[in-house]
Each structure stands twice: as C-alpha cells, then as structure tokens.
Amino acid sequence: MSRPVGSQREGVKGNAGDATANGRARRVRDGLERRLLGLSAVGTALILLVLFYYPVWTVFRESVVVDGTATLSVFLDLLRDPFYFGDLARVFAGESPLAVGREFLFGERRLGIVGFTAYQAALSTLLSVALGLPAAYVLARYEFYGRRTLRSLTILPFVLPSIMVAVGFAATFGRTGTLNGALGVVGLGPVDLMFTLEVVLLAHAFYNAPLVARVTVAAWESVDASAVETARSLGASPFRAFRDVIAPQLYPAVLMGAALTFIFTFGTFPIVLALGGFQLATVEVFVYQLVRDLNYAEAAALAIVELVITLGVLYAYLRYEARHAVRSSGARPLPRKRLVPTTRSVRDLLPRAGIAGYAVIAVFVFVAPIVSMVYASVAGPNGPTLAHYEFLVERQATGAAFQVQPWPAIRNSILFAVGALAISLPMGVAISVLTTRRYRGRKLVDVVAMAPLAVSGIIVGIGLLRGPVFGFEIGSYRLAVGGALAIVAAHAVSCYPFVVRTVAPGLERTDQSLLESARALGASRTRALLDVELPLIWPGVVAGAAFAFAISMGEFSSTIVLATGTDQYTMPIAIERFIGRRLGPATAMGVVLLVVTSVSFVVIDRLGGESYGI
Incomplete structure (x- = not known):
C-alpha cells in the first residue's frame, strides 16, 4: 500500500530536518572538541591564578610594599645581613668580592642561613644520588622474585609524610633507639645522632634516593639493546659500551633526580625542625618562625630568595632536558640477568657481592627507621604491648x-x-x-x-589564608574558599x-x-x-x-x-x-x-x- 504524496513529502522534509539538526549538533560537538584543549589550558590557568599565584603574591607583596609604599629596603637589609648570607652579605654591602673571597677560602667561613641551606641540600643531593644509582642498577639489570613489587615500593619513602619519617628516625637513632639497643647487645657504647647534620642527611637520603632510583630505572629500561650490541660487535668493551651508549641516556634522568632532590632538600622543613633543631635550621624553618612572629615582610623576602634559587635550579634542568629529550622509537630493552648467579666465576660473583653490601646499607637507611617506628608502636617497658x-x-x-x-x-x-x-x-x-x-x-x-x-608550603598556606580563605570582593558579594x-x-x-x-x-x-x-x-x-x-x-x-x-x-x-x-x-x-x-x-x-x-x-x-x- 503506497503512502500519499503529501505524507512522503513531509517524511522527506522531516528526514532533511533531522539531518540538518544532526549536522548542526555534529558541528557544535566538533567545535567544542577542537577547543577543549584550549579551554582546559585556560581553566587550569584560572585555577592556578586563584589558588596559587594570587595567594602567593599576597604574601610576597609584603616584601615590596611597606606601609603602602613600594620599596626594596626589606630585600636590601636581608641581603646585607650576615645572619642570612654570611660572608656574601659583605659583597652585597659593597666590599670587594676578591677580598671577601680570599678571607672565605683562607679564614673563618660564615655561610649564613641561606648558605648553610644550600650546603646541606648539596650534601643531601650527593648522598641521595650515591644511594639511588645502585638501586636503579639492580632493578633495571637484574631479574628476581618480587622485583616489580620492590620497584613499586621504591617511591614509598618519597611520599611518606616527613613528620612520620622524623618519628622513625628518632626511634632508630635516638639515645634510646633501636641502633643503640643493637650496639648494646654487642657491648658497644651508645651513639646519639639526634640533632646532628648526619641524621638530617640520612633522612633526606631516605626520601630522595628512591626518587633518583625510580627515574633512573625508567631511563635504563628505555635504552635500546641493539645499540649496545652494535657497539660490542665493533669491538667496544662492556665498560666502553656503558660509557658511550648507556650512560649518555641516563644523564638526563640522574640530573632530574638530583635537581628535584636539591629543590626538596633546600626547602626542607619538618625533617630539619624535628631532627636537627634550630641549630641546624634552614631557610624554610626561619620562614615559618618569621610568619609565627607576624613578621610577614621579612618572611616574604626570605621566601622569594628561596624561590629564586630553586626556580633557577629547576629552569637549568628543564633547559638541559629540552636539549637532550629522547623520543621513543620502539627500542628493545636490555635483557635482565638473574640475580642468583648460575656460575661461581669472579665475573659473576663480584657484582653480586657489591649488591649484597649495598643491601646492608639499604636496610640500615631505608628499612630500619620504618621497622623501628613499628616496633616502638608496640614496645612497652615490660615487653610488647x-x-x-x-x-x-x-x-x-x-x-x-x-x-x-x-x-x-x-x-x-x-x-x-x-x-x-x-x-x-x-x-x-x-x-x-x-x-x-x-x-x-x-x-x-x-x-x-x-x-x-x-x-614554600608555608607561604602557600599563609597566602590561601590571607586570600581565598578571607575572601574576594566581587561587587557587593564576598566569595570565600575556607575550611x-x-x-x-x-x-x-x-x-x-x-x-x-x-x-x-x-x-x-x-x-x-x-x-x-x-x-x-x-x-x-x-x-x-x-x-x-x-x-x-x-x-x-x-x-x-x-x-x-x-x-x-x-x-x-x-x-x-x-x-x-x-x-x-x-x-x-x-x-x-x-x-x-x-x-x-x-x-x-x-x-x-x-x-x-x-x-x-x-x-x-x-x-x-x-x-x-x-
């Protein structure tokens, strides 16, 4: 039975209308899709502006605006203060750099708070790299039961709360800690590392050595095995192949771990405060103290100095990363060796002996503080409790x-x-x-x-407290982000x-x-x-x-x-x-x-x- 001509025309018009509507909807969807990345970038920028840059600026403004007047006097006083900059303050005060440098090298050195912060950050970075690279070597080059789980756990120390790590180190290295308990069993005297630079450096290595290991493992696993095999076939020794083929691909990862370690340890706060005390106080500790004393201008100026140094290190690394970026091309990873040797040759046993020695150090640095904290949580004067x-x-x-x-x-x-x-x-x-x-x-x-x-996290918190938490005036309304x-x-x-x-x-x-x-x-x-x-x-x-x-x-x-x-x-x-x-x-x-x-x-x-x- 045929449909009336009028109905057919109406159906054709309806289909054409549906097609037009679908085409219009598709064009709108495609337009939104094309602009989604741009909108995401704009939205992210607005979130950062409201929740980070504006709050931080409200604090930093205190260092350049005093009593409503723009001034650099707070910065100049800070730079010329030997308490903060040590001998370098004399250079900022106008003395000859050569004379100051000569006295610094051959006389009594004064680092100041900023200099000591950089010094302990540099030592922490060296120790973290020294402990992180062997771990990366084992995880990248050897196969053993639980390797993947251990690889996942390598980053746990880095994300554990610093105050908890301080508790673990106090339970391990304090006068009544597990270290002295173990030494007492073998008749050795007590060792109290609390409130020393050594325990601060160990705590920083506890945090950052696994980070160095993690980023280096990822780089090691992306090395193309065929490039190494080609070098060996051309007569290169294993050491030469490592130096000329593998090592250049590891440098960016190692530098990334080192740069992040320096930044994190330069801005250290709870670790130093809990384990080092004020005698080993860093820039971040004094920023916190100045904020508690309501001295916002000096705190902001000191935080800006900290920001300039850490951003400088970060920018230098990112520039290096941009020049040495390696794109993936389907590389075949290096094969892993069995951790348990199949022969008793010196060539097989010597690396494993080094790994065993490193394992002892790793247990002492990474495992002992956690075990000590767990033990202290169930230990009482009369036994387990x-x-x-x-x-x-x-x-x-x-x-x-x-x-x-x-x-x-x-x-x-x-x-x-x-x-x-x-x-x-x-x-x-x-x-x-x-x-x-x-x-x-x-x-x-x-x-x-x-x-x-x-x-500084302290600066971010203070900025949010004085900015979004206090509220924004928009017309007759106040918008606040609190609690x-x-x-x-x-x-x-x-x-x-x-x-x-x-x-x-x-x-x-x-x-x-x-x-x-x-x-x-x-x-x-x-x-x-x-x-x-x-x-x-x-x-x-x-x-x-x-x-x-x-x-x-x-x-x-x-x-x-x-x-x-x-x-x-x-x-x-x-x-x-x-x-x-x-x-x-x-x-x-x-x-x-x-x-x-x-x-x-x-x-x-x-x-x-x-x-x-x-």
Whole structure:
C-alpha cells in the first residue's frame, strides 16, 4: 500500500530536518572538541591564578610594599645581613668580592642561613644520588622474585609524610633507639645522632634516593639493546659500551633526580625542625618562625630568595632536558640477568657481592627507621604491648573538643586526598599537553607551571589564608574558599607538578607518526589525545594519580597553617601533636598512616603497570 504524496513529502522534509539538526549538533560537538584543549589550558590557568599565584603574591607583596609604599629596603637589609648570607652579605654591602673571597677560602667561613641551606641540600643531593644509582642498577639489570613489587615500593619513602619519617628516625637513632639497643647487645657504647647534620642527611637520603632510583630505572629500561650490541660487535668493551651508549641516556634522568632532590632538600622543613633543631635550621624553618612572629615582610623576602634559587635550579634542568629529550622509537630493552648467579666465576660473583653490601646499607637507611617506628608502636617497658593503640581508641571514645582524635584525622586525610586527586590529575594532564607542544618559550611556561615545587608550603598556606580563605570582593558579594576546601586547594597545587613530571615524559616520547596518522584520518587534536596518546601513556597517568594521592596524604607544611584552630586536622598533624607529648601514640598513628599510604600507592601503581618517569 503506497503512502500519499503529501505524507512522503513531509517524511522527506522531516528526514532533511533531522539531518540538518544532526549536522548542526555534529558541528557544535566538533567545535567544542577542537577547543577543549584550549579551554582546559585556560581553566587550569584560572585555577592556578586563584589558588596559587594570587595567594602567593599576597604574601610576597609584603616584601615590596611597606606601609603602602613600594620599596626594596626589606630585600636590601636581608641581603646585607650576615645572619642570612654570611660572608656574601659583605659583597652585597659593597666590599670587594676578591677580598671577601680570599678571607672565605683562607679564614673563618660564615655561610649564613641561606648558605648553610644550600650546603646541606648539596650534601643531601650527593648522598641521595650515591644511594639511588645502585638501586636503579639492580632493578633495571637484574631479574628476581618480587622485583616489580620492590620497584613499586621504591617511591614509598618519597611520599611518606616527613613528620612520620622524623618519628622513625628518632626511634632508630635516638639515645634510646633501636641502633643503640643493637650496639648494646654487642657491648658497644651508645651513639646519639639526634640533632646532628648526619641524621638530617640520612633522612633526606631516605626520601630522595628512591626518587633518583625510580627515574633512573625508567631511563635504563628505555635504552635500546641493539645499540649496545652494535657497539660490542665493533669491538667496544662492556665498560666502553656503558660509557658511550648507556650512560649518555641516563644523564638526563640522574640530573632530574638530583635537581628535584636539591629543590626538596633546600626547602626542607619538618625533617630539619624535628631532627636537627634550630641549630641546624634552614631557610624554610626561619620562614615559618618569621610568619609565627607576624613578621610577614621579612618572611616574604626570605621566601622569594628561596624561590629564586630553586626556580633557577629547576629552569637549568628543564633547559638541559629540552636539549637532550629522547623520543621513543620502539627500542628493545636490555635483557635482565638473574640475580642468583648460575656460575661461581669472579665475573659473576663480584657484582653480586657489591649488591649484597649495598643491601646492608639499604636496610640500615631505608628499612630500619620504618621497622623501628613499628616496633616502638608496640614496645612497652615490660615487653610488647598494644597500649599505644589502645590510647588512640580511648582518645577517639572520649571525644574531647580540645583533643586530636584518630578517626577524624584518618577521614580528613582520605577525603582531602581524593579531592586533591580530582583537581590535580586533570590539571597535570592539561599542563603536560601544554608544555610538550613545540612553540617558543615553552620551557619558560614549564618553569612557571612547576613553581609550586619551588614555593614554600608555608607561604602557600599563609597566602590561601590571607586570600581565598578571607575572601574576594566581587561587587557587593564576598566569595570565600575556607575550611576543608582551602586545604584541598593547597594539596592540589602541591600535587599536580608530580602529575606533570610523570605524564609529560610519556608525551615527549610518543611516536609522532601515530598522531599524524590520526589527524590525517580526520581526528581533532583532542580526539587524537584521548584515543591515541593517553592510552599509550596510561601507566604514567596512573603513576601521577598515585603520587597526587600519596603526597596529599602526607602534606604537612601548608596544612599546619590552614588547620590551626580548626577540626580539619589530618594524620600528619595528629602525629605532630602527639609527638610533642608522647612518642608511643605518635608511632602508633604513624603506623596507621604508613598502612593507608602504602596500600593506596601500591594499589594505584600496580593498576597502572610499570610506569613512566617518576
């Protein structure tokens, strides 16, 4: 039965209308898709502007605007103060650099606070590299049971809260610590390393040597085995092949680990305060002290000096990275050897003996503080006890308003970490895309985007407190970001650079021919990113998520500023408050934090497989 002509015309018009509507919707979708990257970049920039750059500027402004007048007097007074700059202050005061240098080399040296901070950061960097490279060698070149799990665990010390590490080192190296207990068994006298430079350097190595190992392992595993085989076939010895083929590909990773270690240890705060005391105080400790004394102008000027130094180191590394970036070309990785030798030749046994010696040092530096903290949490005057954990349960049951309770601390830490992850992960991916595209000045953009790595957490916390927490005037309305939102914001801006440093290397190494093929087939830039690039670098994205979550769990510096006088305290804040009264409950809370952080990091890291970069 045929349809009437009028109905057929109406059907044709309806189909044409549907096609027009579908085409219009497709054009709108394609337009949004093309602009999504740009919109993401703009949105990320606005978030950073509101939650980082503006708050930090409100603090830094104090150093250049005094009583409403722009001045550099605060900076000039700071630069000429020997307390901060030692002998260098005499140069800033106008004395001859040659005369000052001669007295510095051959007379009594005065480093000042800034000089001592750089000195201990340099020593910490050297020690971290020295301990990290052997670990990278073992993980990259040997196969053994549990290697992948151990590789995942290598970064755990780096993301553990600093206040918890301080508790572990106090339980190990203090006068009544496990080290002296072990020495007493063999009849040796006590050794008290607390409040010495040595224990501070060991604590910094505990944090940063695994970071050096992690980035170097990733670089070692990307070395093309065929290039090494070609060098050997041309007559190169194993050492010559390593020096000329492998080592040049490891230098950028080693320098990356060293640069990040210097930045982190230059801005160290809880470790020095807990293990070194004020006699070994660094720039960050004095920034915190000046803020507590309400001397914002001098604190801001000192923080700017710290920022200039750390950003300078970061910029120098990024420039080096730009010149030595290596793109992936489907390289065949070097085969791993069995850790247990198959023969008893000197050639096989000698490296294993060195590895065994390193393992003893690694246990002493990396395992002993954690084991000591766990042991201290169950140790009592009459033997093993659960009294410290019972204390936490009783503290939760009493519910006194002035007391720190365990469950709110655990809940807040997890919720803040989830919130920080939800903000920092898309921000980090957007910045990674922006900083891996080829355009003039992109490394400067990279440095600016990485600024949260170099800015004091104390300054970020104070800036948020005086900026978004206090509120913005928009017409007749005041917009404020306070309470838990302010802490999540502080955590997010401190976490997202780690997402960038794990995602960006993968984007740099992506085979560009795959993207060109996708674009040639009609995919927009956003569609190529979602369908081609992100699946290829997904382990790096997951690793960035693990970093963001774990670092938020352990964030202390900005949290202690924003949580003071509120009930928004986290597990690191609870540990700090416990340790000031009783070490036992502090170690018990540290074990709880260790378990939560370790489980979350390992689970997320294993879900993503073997990851890129950090």
